[in-house]
Structure formats: C-alpha cells, structure tokens
Amino acid sequence: MPGVKEIPQGAPPHLELRGVSKALGGRTVLDHVDLEVAKGDLLGLLGPSGSGKTTMLNIIGGFLSPDSGTVRIAGQEIAGLPPHRRDIGITFQGYALFPHLSVFDNVAFGLKQRRAPKPDIKTRVTEMLALLGLSGHETKLPRALSGGEQQRVALARALVVRPRLMLLDEPLANLDAALRHRVRFEIRAVLRRTQVTSIFVTHDQDEAFALCDRVAVLNQGRIQQIGTPADLILAPANAFVAGFIGSPNMLTGQAISYDEASKRATVAVNGFTHAVNCKTPVAPGTPLTIFVRPEEVTLSPATSGGGPFQVKDWVYLGSGREIWVDGPAALRVRLPNDAEGYERGERVTLSWRPERAHAFPADAESRAADGHDTAQVRR
Amino acid sequence: MSGAASPGKAAVQAPRRMTRWLIVFGLLAPALLLYATVYLGGMAIIGLASFGLGPNAEGGATLANYREVFASAHIQTVVLRTLRVSAITVIACLVLGFPVARYITSPDARWRSFVVMAVLSPLMVSAIGRVFGWIALFGPGSWVAAQTMHFFGTRATGLLYTEAGVVIGLTNILLPFMVLSIAASRANLDESLLKAAASLGATPTAVFWQVELPLNLPGILGGVLIVFSLSITNFATAALLGGSGRDVVAYEIYSNILTYHQPGTGTALAILLLVCSVAIMMLAIWVGRRADAMQAARAET
Numbered sequence: 001m002p003g004v005k006e007i008p009q010g011a012p013p014h015l016e017l018r019g020v021s022k023a024l025g026g027r028t029v030l031d032h033v034d035l036e037v038a039k040g041d042l043l044g045l046l047g048p049s050g051s052g053k054t055t056m057l058n059i060i061g062g063f064l065s066p067d068s069g070t071v072r073i074a075g076q077e078i079a080g081l082p083p084h085r086r087d088i089g090i091t092f093q094g095y096a097l098f099p100h101l102s103v104f105d106n107v108a109f110g111l112k113q114r115r116a117p118k119p120d121i122k123t124r125v126t127e128m129l130a131l132l133g134l135s136g137h138e139t140k141l142p143r144a145l146s147g148g149e150q151q152r153v154a155l156a157r158a159l160v161v162r163p164r165l166m167l168l169d170e171p172l173a174n175l176d177a178a179l180r181h182r183v184r185f186e187i188r189a190v191l192r193r194t195q196v197t198s199i200f201v202t203h204d205q206d207e208a209f210a211l212c213d214r215v216a217v218l219n220q221g222r223i224q225q226i227g228t229p230a231d232l233i234l235a236p237a238n239a240f241v242a243g244f245i246g247s248p249n250m251l252t253g254q255a256i257s258y259d260e261a262s263k264r265a266t267v268a269v270n271g272f273t274h275a276v277n278c279k280t281p282v283a284p285g286t287p288l289t290i291f292v293r294p295e296e297v298t299l300s301p302a303t304s305g306g307g308p309f310q311v312k313d314w315v316y317l318g319s320g321r322e323i324w325v326d327g328p329a330a331l332r333v334r335l336p337n338d339a340e341g342y343e344r345g346e347r348v349t350l351s352w353r354p355e356r357a358h359a360f361p362a363d364a365e366s367r368a369a370d371g372h373d374t375a376q377v378r379r
Numbered sequence: 380m381s382g383a384a385s386p387g388k389a390a391v392q393a394p395r396r397m398t399r400w401l402i403v404f405g406l407l408a409p410a411l412l413l414y415a416t417v418y419l420g421g422m423a424i425i426g427l428a429s430f431g432l433g434p435n436a437e438g439g440a441t442l443a444n445y446r447e448v449f450a451s452a453h454i455q456t457v458v459l460r461t462l463r464v465s466a467i468t469v470i471a472c473l474v475l476g477f478p479v480a481r482y483i484t485s486p487d488a489r490w491r492s493f494v495v496m497a498v499l500s501p502l503m504v505s506a507i508g509r510v511f512g513w514i515a516l517f518g519p520g521s522w523v524a525a526q527t528m529h530f531f532g533t534r535a536t537g538l539l540y541t542e543a544g545v546v547i548g549l550t551n552i553l554l555p556f557m558v559l560s561i562a563a564s565r566a567n568l569d570e571s572l573l574k575a576a577a578s579l580g581a582t583p584t585a586v587f588w589q590v591e592l593p594l595n596l597p598g599i600l601g602g603v604l605i606v607f608s609l610s611i612t613n614f615a616t617a618a619l620l621g622g623s624g625r626d627v628v629a630y631e632i633y634s635n636i637l638t639y640h641q642p643g644t645g646t647a648l649a650i651l652l653l654v655c656s657v658a659i660m661m662l663a664i665w666v667g668r669r670a671d672a673m674q675a676a677r678a679e680t
Binding site: 084097 | 569571572574575576577578579580581582583585586589590593594
C-alpha cells in the first residue's frame, strides 16, 4: 500500500471513477461517468429511479464490472478485486441483516472474516453498538428489532471493520417519515465521528441535502452536476438539474431579448413577460424552458382592472400555503402559512427575482421533461 | 359487513354460516371419504391382521408376529440394508440436488426451464418402464456392466442387482423432491444477504457455509425427510434393481404376504414401517418447531 503518498498537498481523490461505462441488457446504464470523492467526504448520489445509481454502487462494490473506465481507491485500481477484498462497507436498502444471527454476531461478522482475535471482536463490537445506541440488544435476532434499530445494526456491521469507503443505498427508504428525520441526523453524526469516506445513494433530494456535503446528480447514466446543495439550487447546470431539484414550476416561452453582461434574458410566456437567468446566450425568438420554484414566486393583488393571473385554489402543505394560479401559465406559488388573502377567483400579478428563475434553450427540453416528470411522480 | 349489531341480521346470518359450513364440508367430503375407506380402512385391516385379528383370523390377539419380526436375523439384515440404502440415497440427492436447486433459483439462469424439466422428467415415466430401461442399461452384457467389471472387477452382472444400482435408481427418481424442496426455500433468500456477506470480507466459501447454507436449512431438512421416507418405503425400484438377496423392507412385506403367505410377519412389518415413517415426520416437525421456538425465545429476550 502506498500509504505515505496519499497524505499531504494535492492528495489524490480517495475514490476516483474515470470514464466508467456499463451497458446492461443492451441499454447504456452508465455513460462515461467521472467522479471524485475526497477522503472523509460525504457525497450524495442523487437521481431518479433508473438513472444508474444502483449500477454505480454495484460497480464500486465489485458486484458488477464496468465495460470501460477505471475505479480507484486511494490511487489503487480495484477493477480486478472481488467484493470481499475491496474493504468497502455497504448498507443495503432492506438492511440485509443475517436473520439467523444475533445482533452481536451480525456486527461481529466482518471481524470474524478478518480473523480478528476474540477479545478484540468483543471490544470493538461492544463499542460500536454503544456508539449507535444499541447496547442491550446484543442477543436479539434482527427481526425482534424496529426498523430504525435494524438500520443502525446494518450501519454498525459495516462500520465496525473500519472500511476504506462506505456505500449507503437508500438507507432511509424503509423507515416511516417521523423516524426518517431522526435517523438522518444519527447517520450523519456517526459518519462524521468515524470520518469514513461515504457515498449516500438516494432518490430523495431532501435526504441528500440533509446528509451530504456535496451531491452528484445522476440522470440517464450521466453525472449532470456535482456541487453543494446551494450550488444545485441556485445555479443548476442544466435543464435536468433545474427541473429535478426543488420540484419547480416548468414554463415554456420564448426569448425576447438577452443581456450578455448579466446573463439575463427577458422571456415571454403567452404574453406574460419577465426577466430570468439564462447562462447560454439566446437569440430573440428562441424557445425556452423556464424553471422557477414555488417559494421564489411572489404574488401581489392585481391593481385596477385585474392582473393576468387568477387564483384557482389553495391548500396548506405544512411547510406553507400553496396557491395555484392560472393565466398565461399554470403555476404553484408557496407562501408562508400565515399569508392572508388570495381567495379563489382573485386576480393577481406575479413576479420573481430574475436570478432565481432559470431558463434553458428548449432543445434540451426532452431530457428536462423526462426528469421533471420523474420528479413529479415521486412527490 | 357489521351486521352483528342488529339482532335481526344476526338471525339471518346464522343459517348462512350453516350453508357455508355445509359447502366447505361438501367439497372436502369426497377426499375425506377416499382417505377414510381406502387408506384408513386398508391400514386398519393390516393393523388387525398384524395382531392376529380381523377376517379369517383364528385364535385371539397376539404379539407373536412382532416378536418374530424382531427375532428374525433375516429381517434385521433387510431393515439395516433399507436404512443404509436410504441414507446413502439421501446424501446423494442432497449433494447432487443442492447445486441444481441453486442454479434454478439464481436470477440469471438461462437454462432454468430446461433444467427444471430435466430434473422432473423421471416423475413423468412409469416406475416399471423406467426400471426396465435401467435393467438394459446396467444389466449383464451392457456397456455399463463391461466398464464396471473392467474398472472395479465386479461381478458380470454390472450394477444390476447391487446396492449401488438401487441407490442410483432411487437417487434418480427422488432427486426432484430434494431439488424442489431446496428451491422452494431458496425462493425467498434475499440476494443482498450474500452481497452483504461478501462486502464484509467473506470469501465465496465463507458466504456459502456461514450465510447461504444456514438460510437454506429448512428446505434441506424438508428434502432430506421426504427423500428418506420415500426411500425406506420404496418398492418397485429396489425390488427390480436389487433382485433377490438384496431386498428391502417394502419388498420383504410383499414377499411375506404374497409369496410366502405369511401375512402375520408381513403386516407387522408394514405397521412398523408406517410407525417409523410417521415418527420421522413427527421428529422433523418437532425439530422445525423447536428451532422456530428457540429463535422466537431469543427474539423476545
């Protein structure tokens, strides 16, 4: 092991994927994926179902081999290594606890494979169970535990061997909503404390944002964007990311004018005009797809005679009052819970801060629409 | 339907429940009748005969038949041979059947249908037809006979009329039961358990012994019991392939009753064989329940 090389300045990424492609059953599932994860980082891998997340996980874990490209851990190519020699901890969606083994034996499994001395096993398992608040459950079988406890056993079992990398596959998917929020922070805390480099696979952006420092958005086998949650929300790289993150309104319109300096375009949506952010220069008349999140839209009562939009209906959604307006386009608008007014039938005008609406030329629309639909379906 | 609240409706429902019960009973009755007359009736007559009772019996109840069975050195040999042949058959079915069950339950088995058909095919041929095929295959003058004589220096009959021949024949027809039993228990084996074990550093061998095999135990146990009870009661294969001097319990019953006209010994042996099979079944159920109970008890602590 080149242990010395990986420490100081310009250290190579702990995990590195270069040009990884994989086709399954004639369909390209991963398409030249590049990914770097620094040591100790917690990276979210976010994408709709069928985007290639699971395939990527299987390739890193060693259960599938890539058709092309390289996978390195700490600079070492691992393509030829079978799963049991990769030293990668994995938690599975259904936890995959061994049903015939007690909690203690489940957690001790990896240490026994490494032929650790018995007293060592005892100490480390006991410590790990304590860290995850599972002390006292040692002799129980997995099925006697609640979902949250099973989740923590799975985490303990993977972490106790001190793997070089942790892969967490939808760790919260099988938990009920209330538990999910708590376990989310428990997982984050434990991964921080153990300082293990981790990849967290999920289709749920709230989870990815809550748990991870950086998030890679995957769609149709390609990494669409890698960045902090703020990057993804405030500066989406393309129409897919803009449509996938934050469940935005999607409008179609045309460019009226474009200002190179500010990278702003003025767009017309069925006669309603507004300024939006647009990274690519567009000629007047270019069809655009515009994404704006419900909470970025502000409403104001129409002055004399009535604005272009009309309130169709509204609902409380817990995090705010959502107002559905119709007019040149149909939009959802999120207001605080205590926002008053805006009754059904009321005429309104609406606006947003130009930098918070993102327009992309509509030639990329087919892909954006795909992602948008998927984002809608899972809500 | 929450009709129980009003007394009127409850009164209407009582006869309805009666009709439903009658329908259920009516549908079960033919099968029950068949078992009651043919199986229980037949066994009752054999049971009575074994104690010197029943139609055409002279004298009173006696244990003489059982005493004779236990005293006979010949019968002891036959019983031991039956147990030995059955035990080897079980092991052979397990060793041959496990990989087959593993293959047909693997998610990417391309030849699954073909393999399933091949495994089940012995069940689609009549026992007698199959056995005559084997006689041609294993018997004197056959290629197999020539080879076994050449390599092992066995007698000129080849594998026919040897215990090995019986074991091979039994393994052939009983393998499907082992394969199906193990395959059924594998159907709900979670693939991610095997991946999890590998990710924790378990070599493929360790995954097999520590995860896969323990989780398949119910299916293995079921297969072992089915194959064992079918082999100790088997008649046709052993009788035709084993030949004289290598007979098994079922054949001994047959020859005692029909050839030597000694129904007393034959029926006593038949009853003992029945008791043995039932005992094995009960043991299996008990072991299964006990394993479950132990797991449940551990789960509760």
